[in-house]
Amino acid sequence: MNEVPLTHILFVSTALFFIGMYGLFTRRNLITMLMSIELMLNSVNINFVAFNKYLFPDKLDGLFFSLFIITIAAAEAAVAIAIIINLYRSHQSIDVDDATEMKF
């Protein structure tokens, strides 16, 4: 079987990470920003799984880490959406630029 080299996978995950980062900095919509964060988390997941498979094939630590990250990402999404809903109730908007009261 013709194996995919590690570098290809790392390339995909790096691309995913920076796409997420770009989205986080440029989007003003909170939901989109949340989605961008999920992209970044997933790129890290891919890294964990790939390194585990290619460097330490007889161990499972990387897989466990990615499982934890998925769990935490789900919880984080729940909390973030709860915050967004509350923000919408108070500001009638989910645009980050409308919520800048916490400044000097």
Add this chain to the structure above:
Amino acid sequence: MSNYLYILWIPLLPLATFVLLGLFGRKYFAKTAGIIGTASLLTSTLLSFVAAKQYFFEDGKVNGVYQKIIALKYTWLQFSPNVSIDMGIIVDPISVMMLIVVTSVSLMVHLFSLGYMKGEERFATYYAFLSLFTFSMLGLILSVNIFQVYMFWELVGVSSFLLIGYYFNKPSAVAASKKAFIVTRFADLGFLIGILIMGFYGGTLDIGLLIEKLTSAQSPEFLSITSASFLGASMLTWGLTLIFMGGAGKSAMFPLHIWLPDAMEGPTPVSALIHAATMVVAGVYLVARLFPVFSMDEAALTIVTYVGAFSALLAAVIACTQTDIKRVLAYSTMSQIGYMMFALGISKNGGEAGLGYMASMFHLFTHAFFKSLLFLGAGSVIHMVHSNEMKDMGGLRKLMPITHASFLIACLAIAGIPPFAGFFSKEEILTAAFHENKLIYGVALFTAALTSFYMFRLYFNIFWSKDAVAKAHHNDGHDDAHAHDKESHGEGTLTMKLTLLILTACAIGVGFVPFSQFITSDGLALETHIDLVFSIAPVALSIIAILLSASFYKTQNTKSDKAVALFGGFYSAAYKKFYVDELYLFITKKIVFPLIGQPIAWADRNIVDGFMLLLANTTEKISAAIKGLQSGKVQNYALYFFGGVIALSILFIYIWK
């Protein structure tokens, strides 16, 4: 040894009255405050007499010697195993004697004030302050620890301040109260340093222990305090002199006497209580309390002697020229306290040579009664004519016979005419002075003659001089604080007259108390006898002075003006109180303020404050410059975060290998 714990109630009752009247007086006891204060003090007075009877006649004596009894001692602050501040009650001859003096004079003043202060707006406050004063004074005389003395010492200072400034809407009263407080505080600074010196070398603050340690010439404490010296004098001399400075401030000795004449701005009964009979003798009491230690140091006693004698003479000279009757009495007080001081100064501890100590205490005792009588009599006069000035008075003997009689007896008592109280105590002082120091004896004799002269100048000016003044009633403007009800004119109320009569009886009678049997420097009874031949000189001089005064002032004539012209510049200098006040003003305003005060104020404003302002300004500038970072935009924060991560990555990967 039996139980003296009930003495605790003597100071605590006035304290309770003070709290009660101070907190609720104006609301609930506006009319009854006087009765409450007087009743509580009457109880204290009776308890004092019970204590005196028990101590002097029942169980104070062991083998013929009066013991020092510590009735109560409670350690309040412990600094080290030996040094502590205790609160307690000491029972010994002088403290019991002072209990009698303070409670009875205070009771008389309470009683007199019932009439004198009637209708005052702050009647309850007045009685609250009086109670506070009585409490503090009683605490002072019962102290077992020198620091306890100091605390009550300050408390009497505060109550004196409050009472002098009682008419707080009168600018002169406010100024006088401030002056009294500042001058005595300045003296108390010396007192505090003195206490610290004694405590440091003596290793204890307990009076009894201190006396025990510093009176045996072999004890290590005595050796260390006498061998340490500063500016050529031993630390014992320094400590005692500084303690005496505190005493001189309270007792208005030269040069710290300037507050006493001004303190006469307070209500007259207050002057009788605080500035004649009790608080001003606190200095004498302090020296007497530490007398065994004083007697170990010749230099300190010499200072006490000469300060006392000089103050006595100076005050007597000034008193001859003053026209405000209360000021005359104030200077006369200062002069008599000078007597007590130098009597202590020339005394030795124990035995026949301790006559001066006993004489000083005796004079303190008799002086308290006839001087408070003089003040209350003056109060009665002021109550009638509404003025303090001699020129507004004259011929009052027919209008106020009781005041006239009691004032005359008090004048005879202070002039030392037998058989009135002052004669006996003054004779003892003169005898002691004659045996110890002829110079002091001469000064004392001359001062005694001056005393008779100015007291009778006062007496004739008030009660004789002119015909009865009918205009007295219209002379309101001066003392407007006494806007009393009109029907009280005349001699004042029943309580006022009663007080005068009781005190007159005291002024006649207390001289016959066999004082030397009870109060001596070592507790042993001392045999004294009045030597008739010796008494001739002072009594004759007094009588001559009285006659001279009568020829000057009994009827209006120009003899006194001629005498004034004879003395010329000396008279006007004395009238201006020898410019001591001006000297103080010069020193403070021209030297202390510009040369010390202003540079310190400059340093405070510019260096101390400047440093703090610099810190505050720098912080403010920096925070203003960087506060833009906190923009409130979440994405900016995320950007900083990633920037930080990148910077740290570069740092760890490339730079920090």
